[in-house]
Amino acid sequence: MARTDNALIVAAVDGTEPSLRALDWAAREARLLGRKLRVVHAFDWPLHYRVPRGLPGFDIDEFARRVVHEAVDRVREREPEVEAEALHIVGTVGPTLLQQSENAHLIVAGSRGLSGLRAVVLGSVGVQLAALAECPAVIVPDRDPGAETGRVVVGVDGSPSALAATDRAFVEAEARRATLRAVAVAGSASHGVFAALETPEGPGSPEREAAVAEARRRLSESLAGQRERHPGVYVEEEVLPGHPAEVLIDESEYADLVVVGSRGRGGFTGMLLGSVSQTLLSHSHCPVMVVHAAKS
Incomplete structure (x- = not known):
């Protein structure tokens, strides 16, 4: 898909540490390239289509809002020059993020966390983004970033x-x-x-x-x-x-x-x-x- 010169960077978050590492990388990239950052949380709760939304003690929309708003606050604290917006969507994670890539400059995700399978280094969502995203996809490994090498x-x-x-x-x-x-x-x-x-x-x-x-x-x-x-x-x-x-x-x-x-x-x-x-x-x-x- 054609992208405009003001195409933004998309960061996928889910509240896990791997996704926060990816968010930090995406925020720095947005600053370096002078682009806007969109923080996206796609929430695919198992069986959420069949479980009543009023399940005691848990609210899908409230959880999603908290994830993206905390992520945006993190960006503003660490990269105050970056303009960031929040978006949360209840739906299947992979297709939702692929749709977000259609007009993006870049989409960024962590190597673990989005799949929900903690033992898998690269989850299915990471593979989908790398293989099918309409823009370049960056996968950030789940490890402490070392000193920059230049x-x-x-x-x-x-x-x-x-x-x-x-x-x-x-x-x-x-x-x-x-x-x-x-x-x-x-x-x-x-x-x-x-x-x-x-x-x-x-x-x-x-x-x-x-x-x-x-x-x-x-x-x-x-x-x-x-x-x-x-x-x-x-x-x-x-x-x-x-x-x-x-x-x-x-x-x-x-x-x-x-x-x-x-x-x-x-x-x-x-x-x-x-x-x-x-x-x-x-x-x-x-x-x-x-x-x-x-x-x-």
């Missing part, structure tokens, strides 16, 4: 969604005045850079050299135009061996944000979210932004 990492493989991710990564690095570390993985040349099923033969082998050369070519082509549009962003280019998901997870330990496309060059064409993105979302040390290629 580095944004982007995974590059030349695919349409990775090119869109590269575009967005430059914007993010520029807003943070951060270094942009562009990473390509030298996997099996026959499968494409981000579709490696196994690592090529050892250093110096023809297979390895071909894979590295192909990765460098895609990396250079992906960055060329963006460098001209964002001359103030310092870029590090890196071609690394290994499996793409493992490489990006390692990179996330020393980054403030990792930006990836929703689906790389390999895998099944019909997949909305590739295996690399799914694995990274579940194991990243820092927030992950998933970007889809523009719809033709």
Whole structure:
């Protein structure tokens, strides 16, 4: 869907600690980008369609109002420059948040809490947002944020969604005045850079050299135009061996944000979210932004 220049950032909250971590990240992002923040609580109480609304001791609307208003108060306290609004909706969580993404600049959620399954690192709602949101989706891991590194990492493989991710990564690095570390993985040349099923033969082998050369070519082509549009962003280019998901997870330990496309060059064409993105979302040390290629 087309978005206007004043499109806002949406933060999904449910009162849990993971969602508050995501809210803090979204509020800072809103300040950095000079955008309005919408705090959204979608409440899907089990069996609420069959249980009387007058159940003693619990009121759905009052609970929802408290969640969003406390969240907005938190934003105003921590990021007073950010204009924030509250919205609570009783309905199925995933579809409600996907609808909120239609005209948004960005939608942000925690990696746990929204699914209600505390043992699952990335719940079904997080997967839905990453795979189906109409705007880029950021999933914030449920861990204490470390000191800022001043580095944004982007995974590059030349695919349409990775090119869109590269575009967005430059914007993010520029807003943070951060270094942009562009990473390509030298996997099996026959499968494409981000579709490696196994690592090529050892250093110096023809297979390895071909894979590295192909990765460098895609990396250079992906960055060329963006460098001209964002001359103030310092870029590090890196071609690394290994499996793409493992490489990006390692990179996330020393980054403030990792930006990836929703689906790389390999895998099944019909997949909305590739295996690399799914694995990274579940194991990243820092927030992950998933970007889809523009719809033709």
